[in-house]
Amino acid sequence: MNQADKKQLIAMATEIRKGAVEAVHSAKSGHPGGSLSASDILTYLYFKGMNIDPQDPKNPDRDRLVLSKGHVCPGYYSTLAHRGYFSTEELKGFRQIGYMLQGHPDMKKIPGVDFSAGSLGQGVSAACGMALAGKLDNKDYNVFAICGDGEIQEGQIWEAAMFAGAKKLDNLCVFVDNNNLQIDGTVEEVNSPYPIDAKFAAFNFHVITIDGHDFDQIEAAVEEFKTVSGKPTAIIAKTVKGKGVSFMENNVGWHGKAPNDEQYEIAMNDLNAILAEVK
Amino acid sequence: MAEMMKKATRQSYGEALVELAKTNPKVVVLDADLAHATQTIMFKEVCPERFFNAGIAENNMIGVAAGLSTCGYIPFASTFAMFAAGRSYDQVRNMLGYPHNNVKICATHAGISVGEDGATHQCNEDIALMRVIPGLVVMNPADDTEAKACIKAAVDYQGPVYIRLGRMACPIFNDPETYKFEMGKGVQLKEGTDVTIVATGLMVYEAIVAAEKLAEEGISAAVVNIHTIKSLDSEIIVKNAAKTGCVVTAEEHSIIGGLGSAVAEALAEGCPVPMVRLGVNDEFGHSGPAGALLKEFGLTADNIVAKAKEAIAKKK
Numbered sequence: 001m002n003q004a005d006k007k008q009l010i011a012m013a014t015e016i017r018k019g020a021v022e023a024v025h026s027a028k029s030g031h032p033g034g035s036l037s038a039s040d041i042l043t044y045l046y047f048k049g050m051n052i053d054p055q056d057p058k059n060p061d062r063d064r065l066v067l068s069k070g071h072v073c074p075g076y077y078s079t080l081a082h083r084g085y086f087s088t089e090e091l092k093g094f095r096q097i098g099y100m101l102q103g104h105p106d107m108k109k110i111p112g113v114d115f116s117a118g119s120l121g122q123g124v125s126a127a128c129g130m131a132l133a134g135k136l137d138n139k140d141y142n143v144f145a146i147c148g149d150g151e152i153q154e155g156q157i158w159e160a161a162m163f164a165g166a167k168k169l170d171n172l173c174v175f176v177d178n179n180n181l182q183i184d185g186t187v188e189e190v191n192s193p194y195p196i197d198a199k200f201a202a203f204n205f206h207v208i209t210i211d212g213h214d215f216d217q218i219e220a221a222v223e224e225f226k227t228v229s230g231k232p233t234a235i236i237a238k239t240v241k242g243k244g245v246s247f248m249e250n251n252v253g254w255h256g257k258a259p260n261d262e263q264y265e266i267a268m269n270d271l272n273a274i275l276a277e278v279k
Numbered sequence: 280m281a282e283m284m285k286k287a288t289r290q291s292y293g294e295a296l297v298e299l300a301k302t303n304p305k306v307v308v309l310d311a312d313l314a315h316a317t318q319t320i321m322f323k324e325v326c327p328e329r330f331f332n333a334g335i336a337e338n339n340m341i342g343v344a345a346g347l348s349t350c351g352y353i354p355f356a357s358t359f360a361m362f363a364a365g366r367s368y369d370q371v372r373n374m375l376g377y378p379h380n381n382v383k384i385c386a387t388h389a390g391i392s393v394g395e396d397g398a399t400h401q402c403n404e405d406i407a408l409m410r411v412i413p414g415l416v417v418m419n420p421a422d423d424t425e426a427k428a429c430i431k432a433a434v435d436y437q438g439p440v441y442i443r444l445g446r447m448a449c450p451i452f453n454d455p456e457t458y459k460f461e462m463g464k465g466v467q468l469k470e471g472t473d474v475t476i477v478a479t480g481l482m483v484y485e486a487i488v489a490a491e492k493l494a495e496e497g498i499s500a501a502v503v504n505i506h507t508i509k510s511l512d513s514e515i516i517v518k519n520a521a522k523t524g525c526v527v528t529a530e531e532h533s534i535i536g537g538l539g540s541a542v543a544e545a546l547a548e549g550c551p552v553p554m555v556r557l558g559v560n561d562e563f564g565h566s567g568p569a570g571a572l573l574k575e576f577g578l579t580a581d582n583i584v585a586k587a588k589e590a591i592a593k594k595k
Contacts, residue, residue, distance in 0.1 A: 060350070107349070107378050115349065116378040119369050125339045126374060129346020129354075132331065136307070137350070156370075159339035167331070 001216050005048075007278050009215045012082060013043040014274045017244045019078030019091050021271070025264045027095035030103070033254040035075030037179040037239040038146060040213045042079040045144055049222045054084040057111045063141050064114040064130050068123020068157075069148035069177065070104040071256070077101050077110070085112035121154025123147065124174055128164050131172040131232075142226070146175045150182030152193050158203065164232040165204030172232040173225045174205070177212065179241035181252050200234035212237025246270050285448035289387040291426035292444055293318025296355065300326035303434060309344050309356045311337045316446075317357040317387045337362045341370035341382070348380040353434060356382060360389035360443060364405035375439040376412040383433045383440045389419075390531035391559055391576055392447040392481065394569035401564040407536025409441040410509040416462065417509040419443040419530075419538075421483035424453035425506055428460035436462060445531075447569045449481045463507045465515035471501030474587045475519040475526045479505045479538045482529040482557075482578060489529075489583035499523075500587055511541050517549035525590040526554040529583050531573070534558040553593030555586045 001009075017039050024030035046052065050063040067076050074094065081088040086100075093099025100109045104118030115126045127145035134141050147157060164172050176196055184190045193199070197207045206228045210217040218237070225233040241255070242248025245267040259267055299306045300322055307329045314320040314332065323330040333340035337358050344354035356363070363386035364371065375382050386405060393401045409417045416436060420426035426444060433440040468483070469490050478486035483504045490500040501519045505512065520526050526546060528539040539556030546552060559576055573579060 066346075115346070116373070119373045122338075122342050122370060122374055125342020125370075126346035126349070128339070129343040129348070130350055131346075132343065133347050133350030133352055136329070136352070156336075156338045156342065159333075159336035160342065162336065163333060163339055163343065166334075 001219055006215050009043055009047060011275060011278045012047055013040050014244065014271050014278070016043055016075065016078045016082055018268060018271045019081060019088060020074035021245065021259065021264065021267045023074040023077060023091040023094035023101070024258045026092045028258045029095060030074050030258060031071040031256045032074065032259070033181065033241040033248060034069060034072035034148060034177065034179065036243045036245060036248065037212070037241045038072050038177045039075045039243065040215065041146060041175055041177065041218060041237055042075055044215055044218045044222070046079050046083045048219065050144065051141065054112065057085060061139055061141055063144065064127070065144045065146070066115045066123040066127040067105055067117055068145050069120065069151050070117030070123070073105050076105060080112040120151045121156040124157055124160035124164070127172055128160050128169060131164070131169040132167065134171050135169070142171050142173060144173050144175065146177060148182070149176055149178045149180060149187050149193055149196065150190065152176060152196065153191055161200060161203040161205065168230050169232045170229050173222070174232065174234045176234065176236045177239055178236050179239045181241045181250070181255065183255050185252060197236050204231050205234040206231050207234045207236065209236045210238065212239035213243060244271055244274060283450035283452060285450055286423040287446055287448045288420055288423065288426040288444040289318045289446060291423040292385050292387065292430060293321035295427045295430040296322035297325055299434065300329070303353065305351060305353045306434070307331065307347055307352045307354050309333055309340050309354055311335055311340045311358040311362065313358055317385070319357050337367045338370050341367045342374050344382045345374040345380045348382050354382050355385055357385045357387060359400060359402070360386035360405040361400055361402035364408045364441070365402060368408055371409070371415070372412050376415050379414050379438050381437055381439070383442065385430070385442045385444055387444040388446045389443045390445065390480070391564045391572050391578065392445055392531060392569040394446070394572060395566050397566035398563040403533045403559045403564065404536065405443060406508055406532050406538065407540070410541065414438060415509065416440045416507065418462070418507050419480040420506050421480055421504055422449055422453055423451045424455045424458050425460065428458065429506060432460060432462040443480065445481055447481070450484050452484055452487065463510045463512060465512035466504040466506070467515065468504050469500065469502040471499040471523055473499045473523055474591050475501040475503060475523045476529060476583060476587060477503045477505055477516060477526060477538065477542050478529040479508060480531050482531055485578070485580040486529050486583055488580035489587065492580060492584050493587055498587065498591070505538060508538055508541055511545060513545040513549055516542055516545050520546055520550040520552045525552050525594050527583060527586045527590050528554065528556050528558070530558045531578055532558050533561065535561060553590055555590045557583060557586045
């Protein structure tokens with residue numbers, strides 16, 4: 001990736017993070033930590049990796065994305081808004097009565113949302129169904145799913161992984177946002193999912209481990225996925241929960257809490273400093 | 280009544296799927312390693328390219344069906360009622376119900392008539408679980424003719440549907456040549472003036488027999504077949520209750536949360552009259568031959584007769 005493109009993606013990811021923090025601050029509730037850890041993955045997919053058109057969000061030939069860890073929708077909504085599916089003004093109505101941006105993604109209400117999510121562990125199954133439909137229709141679209149590293153404690157994830165491997169869904173790519181934290185502590189403290197890569201490999205996935213904040217690595221992994229035949233791909237993305245906001249980074253307390261006004265100012269200053277550096 | 284042809288509604292389902300394989304290229308079928316029991320195997324035999332076995336993983340099966348539906352397919356997903364409605368409740372609610380995805384769950388082996396497999400497999404709670412999910416249509420056909428009509432209606436309907444099917448062969452009392460089915464509309468099988476019997480599933484035939492026995496004793500019983508438990512045809516229930524002054528419900532399901540509860544809700548708001556619920560009481564089943572279990576749990580025409588008399592006595 002050339003430097004100009006990379007700078008553009010970093011700037012966009014930072015704007016997306018600002019939108020996510022703004023949404024949570026304005027709602028006085030929501031999930032900032034995981035939104036910030038997944039922002040670079042979302043940015044890459046919606047601004048480079050996926051074949052999508054915000055003006056035609058239901059196009060049957062489009063690539064699809066299922067945000068299985070649906071609670072990190074502040075980052076997702078901010079991505080969709082910045083990509084042009086709807087106005088960034090909508091972010092201020094997040095979680096409010098009379099507005100479309102629900103506390104968890106709603107495919108019926110929100111343009112660009114390919115599948116509803118919220119109850120953890122379910123999204124990879126839906127993504128498998130979409131990938132299977134692509135095979136049946138002889139279409140060449142790809143389906144992406146994003147899971148949390150805590151979320152993969154859910155058994156249904158492994159039912160879906162077994163299915164995807166057994167049915168050779170090579171048009172399916174599962175990202176694991178491996179930020180190492182969940183509500184009650186580190187993933188190891190709570191109930192360790194490690195080794196994550198070996199688990200997916202055992203379910204007949206092609207597995208790639210990357211730094212989930214490095215756009216070169218994200219791009220290389222997605223391009224590699226597109227070349228893999230006969231098996232699904234899992235991209236284990238090592239990330240930092242709360243990435244970009246100093247006091248949220250690697251802090252378990254920021255899973256599902258809104259910043260107060262003072263914290264909001266600090267967060268915006270942190271993110272604006274990144275923007276200034278890139279520009 | 281003359282001896283009738285019998286067929287299990289799961290068999291009707293398999294036959295209906297074979298028709299759909301020929302006529303509707305958007306129909307796909309999923310099963311969870313029970314294809315020989317649910318009869319989806321019949322579809323696989325004629326249309327293997329549109330049949331997917333999820334293995335023993337029902338939650339994923341429902342999710343895969345949901346994903347397929349977003350791409351324009353009409354998935355039929357099958358397993359036993361216990362696992363479709365029980366194990367996969369969250370998936371049915373959040374992946375099918377909430378997004379109103381166009382998936383048809385055909386759950387076989389419902390109720391006590393599962394027989395020998397015993398309590399773990401005898402789901403007497405599925406109607407209760409399914410009818411509380413907003414926007415999910417719940418149907419419980421009474422015989423082969425009606426089961427096929429339910430499946431056809433489910434294909435024509437845009438949205439999630441739960442169809443409750445049985446393992447045991449039941450009399451085919453609806454004439455396929457003349458039977459008219461409308462989703463959400465009860466069927467007036469017999470007019471009456473003394474008591475209304477509202478039945479669903481395999482208890483509908485028992486209700487017809489019960490009404491004949493009551494007639495022999497000079498009691499005029501109306502019989503209403505509720506094949507669609509949701510949306511419930513409250514109108515036909517209220518109309519009959521107003522005419523007869525008392526109601527008996529009959530179902531192969533817990534008396535809590537099923538047809539009896541749905542009818543009680545309709546009557547409480549529309550026409551409060553004495554009623555008696557016949558179904559599986561608040562208890563689990565156990566192993567045994569299906570017919571013997573139905574007798575033991577009182578799911579018989581004779582017991583409907585007894586309950587009808589109880590209901591009539593309550594009027595005084």
